[in-house]
Structures are given as structure tokens and as C-alpha cells.
Amino acid sequence: MKKTFPILCLAILFFSCSSSPENAVKNFTENISKGRVEEAKKYATETTGDMLDMASGMGIIPVDPDYKFEMLNDSIVDNKAWVTILNTNGSSEVIETVKIDGEWLVHMRPKF
Numbered sequence: 001m002k003k004t005f006p007i008l009c010l011a012i013l014f015f016s017c018s019s020s021p022e023n024a025v026k027n028f029t030e031n032i033s034k035g036r037v038e039e040a041k042k043y044a045t046e047t048t049g050d051m052l053d054m055a056s057g058m059g060i061i062p063v064d065p066d067y068k069f070e071m072l073n074d075s076i077v078d079n080k081a082w083v084t085i086l087n088t089n090g091s092s093e094v095i096e097t098v099k100i101d102g103e104w105l106v107h108m109r110p111k112f
Helices: 004-016 021-033 037-043 046-057
Strands: 071-077 080-086 092-100 103-106
Touching (some): 021 037, 021 071, 021 080, 021 103, 037 046
Antiparallel strands (some): 071 080, 080 092
16 A cells, blocks of 8 residues: 555646646647747647747747636537637637647648
8 A cells, every 4th residue: 555655646636737728729829928938839739839930030929928727618529629719809709739759739720
């Protein structure tokens, strides 16, 4: 019993810190709102990171230091999830995430 308790504690800690679509979107949006592009890219796919670099280079990253993350709902299907949040102008916005190597990452596609 003495040996199983520390293992159980470690398992609980590991699973409580594991990635989720909500956490990925929360970390991504909070870092973007504070202008921390490099930190936000840690929660994004490579494609999304490239888009952030381009937007940052053009000076069009929306910074809002008063931003508060508010999730409305989510939908998970296999390795994709859609997280609906309340954005800064008060309307809902759906953010897509994908699971890559066990981690949920924000995946934005260019809109042409």
C-alpha cells in the first residue's frame, strides 16, 4: 500500500495536467491577447504558427490585456475538436483543434 500511494498521486497529477481542446484554446487565446506570439505558437499547429508569424510581421495581432477566456461548449470527434468561445466583441467564435502526438493544438486555416 505504501508504494501504490505515490504512484497513484503521480498518475493523478499526470492526467490532471494532460492536454485538452479547451486548455489548448485557452492558452492560445490568452497568449495572443497579451501579444505573446511565440508562447501562443506552442499551442498551435505549424500552419497556425506560420499564420501568426505572418500576422505578427504585418503588425495585425489583436492585443487585449483585459481578455478573459470564456468557453461556451465543445464538440470532440476522434482527433478533431471544435471549441466555441465568447470572443472580445461578445459574439461566439468556433476554434478548431486537432490532436497530434497526444497534444491538442489550435488549427486555423487561411481564409481566401
